[in-house]
Amino acid sequence: MMDGCPGSRMQDFRKKEETKGDESGKRESQLGQWPIQLHLVSPMAPYYEKADVLLSADCVAYTVGDFHKDYLKGKSIAIACPKLDEGQDEYVEKIKSLIDDAKINTLTVMTMQVPCCAGLVAIARQALESAKRKIPIKSIVVSLQGGILSEDWV
Amino acid sequence: MEKYLNKGIKDLISEFPKVGDILNEYNIGCVPCSVGSCLLKDIVQIHNLSSGDEEELIARIARVIYPGRKIKIPKVQRKAKPKSKEMEPTRAIPRLHSGWLVDGERPSTLLRTSKVPSEIEGRSRTKARDSCGRNTERPEHIRGLKAEVLGRECIKYSPPLKRLVDEHILIKKWIRLIPTVIKNIDIESESDRRLIIDGMEFIKYYADGFHHAKEEDILFEYTDKNLDIIKAILQDHETARGHVRAIFEGLKTKDKESIIEHLNGYKDLLTEHIKKEDEILYPWIDRNLSTKQVGELFSKFDEAEEKIDKEVVEKCKRFVVEETQRIEKIKQEVLK
Numbered sequence A: 001m002m003d004g005c006p007g008s009r010m011q012d013f014r015k016k017e018e019t020k021g022d023e024s025g026k027r028e029s030q031l032g033q034w035p036i037q038l039h040l041v042s043p044m045a046p047y048y049e050k051a052d053v054l055l056s057a058d059c060v061a062y063t064v065g066d067f068h069k070d071y072l073k074g075k076s077i078a079i080a081c082p083k084l085d086e087g088q089d090e091y092v093e094k095i096k097s098l099i100d101d102a103k104i105n106t107l108t109v110m111t112m113q114v115p116c117c118a119g120l121v122a123i124a125r126q127a128l129e130s131a132k133r134k135i136p137i138k139s140i141v142v143s144l145q146g147g148i149l150s151e152d153w154v
Numbered sequence B: 001m002e003k004y005l006n007k008g009i010k011d012l013i014s015e016f017p018k019v020g021d022i023l024n025e026y027n028i029g030c031v032p033c034s035v036g037s038c039l040l041k042d043i044v045q046i047h048n049l050s051s052g053d054e055e056e057l058i059a060r061i062a063r064v065i066y067p068g069r070k071i072k073i074p075k076v077q078r079k080a081k082p083k084s085k086e087m088e089p090t091r092a093i094p095r096l097h098s099g100w101l102v103d104g105e106r107p108s109t110l111l112r113t114s115k116v117p118s119e120i121e122g123r124s125r126t127k128a129r130d131s132c133g134r135n136t137e138r139p140e141h142i143r144g145l146k147a148e149v150l151g152r153e154c155i156k157y158s159p160p161l162k163r164l165v166d167e168h169i170l171i172k173k174w175i176r177l178i179p180t181v182i183k184n185i186d187i188e189s190e191s192d193r194r195l196i197i198d199g200m201e202f203i204k205y206y207a208d209g210f211h212h213a214k215e216e217d218i219l220f221e222y223t224d225k226n227l228d229i230i231k232a233i234l235q236d237h238e239t240a241r242g243h244v245r246a247i248f249e250g251l252k253t254k255d256k257e258s259i260i261e262h263l264n265g266y267k268d269l270l271t272e273h274i275k276k277e278d279e280i281l282y283p284w285i286d287r288n289l290s291t292k293q294v295g296e297l298f299s300k301f302d303e304a305e306e307k308i309d310k311e312v313v314e315k316c317k318r319f320v321v322e323e324t325q326r327i328e329k330i331k332q333e334v335l336k
Helices: A067-072 A088-100 A115-130 B009-015 B017-025 B040-046 B051-065 B159-183 B190-217 B228-253 B256-288 B291-307 B310-335
Strands: A052-057 A076-080 A106-112 A137-142 A148-153
Touching (some): A052 A067, A052 A115, A076 A088, A088 A106, A088 A115, A106 A115, A115 A137, B009 B017, B009 B040, B159 B190, B159 B256, B159 B310, B190 B291, B190 B310, B228 B256
Parallel strands (some): A052 A076, A052 A106, A106 A137
16 A cells, blocks of 8 residues: 655554653763754864764654764764755765865764665765765664664665 | 583584584584684674574583583573664773683674665565575574574675775685696796796785785784684784795795695685684674774775785786686686
């Protein structure tokens, strides 16, 4: 049965019971920079220099419960939506500049499992192909309920 | 049984040769290892067996050691597996107390294999051939083992480790030519002598200077060089260098027997050595490297390669390609 675009199809996975587990105490943000949107960031910002960069699809941070602790910690970040954002050619140029000018160490691309999100990995690949330097790129795909479906070097 | 778990594998196999056969069935190839000082418990850990498979393996070994006796099977102690490598971005490779693997380490297998949708959904794959086109048929008693444990699925490496695996491909091409070279060797012929010299130069500049140097100077810095596995690998490198020296010496003295002996020695050693690295060492290192370390390794490899004369590397690659074509042509002519 066709249900339209899997990226915008309605799904209800509210939990029937309250989540168990220790919710006490405060969790520190692991964000170490501003801005974070890929159109707004400058590849020349000091926090990108030789950094391990996380390029995250917008929805990822809302989906993965331990996003800060497990994925953002120790990394600089840029976020984008490969489905809705305009000017994606600029994204390719910016990532290329992160690779060549900021000389980033690695790029980890976190996307949702919906097909349109794979566009962000394609943008990163395109940037890597056009860059003079080569760096390892890792792709992490997240399920709609926040699980990690795959974690592979591209 | 506890005392045998803490015994060096070479001693155990020489006392109970059947243990070697059992390990082979689980694709744990300790029998030809040149060092063999790893402890049985560490070997079981590094091969990432599931707890059920591990129990079965140890039970089978126990039956060999204590035939007809009921033995309590001890569990190899492990620490909890980390949720994600991203949790510890600067984590160093765990240090060993002894043997290959840190006490209780059970690293994530996330990066080991490419997950296909059926695996993501938790369904088992029962195809006769895997995604690499290799036969996945296996003896009934180990049919329940994960394919990745048996090394029959495509192992996914991080980019720097993948580079080393790709270099192995060229080295293996040369190794595959060695039997034909030996078969047709004429020590008096200038062209045959040239072929062996070129082969040795390929080993010296490519296999050793280009490939082993990256392992020894860079990669192993991310491990504890006192680990048995690293010692075994370094020992293999030294033994290989010894074979090359002996072959050069044989060329000088026109000692055909010695040349053949050491060419064979090199072939056997490197065949096993590469298998050990591709299937055991590199995946283990990969499982323990943080993302940051993968990036560092990648750029250090780049820097090291920048310092090496590119023309020499290209010449080495051309040598293997041209010799493969030449030998293939000879084989076809013989068949005609």
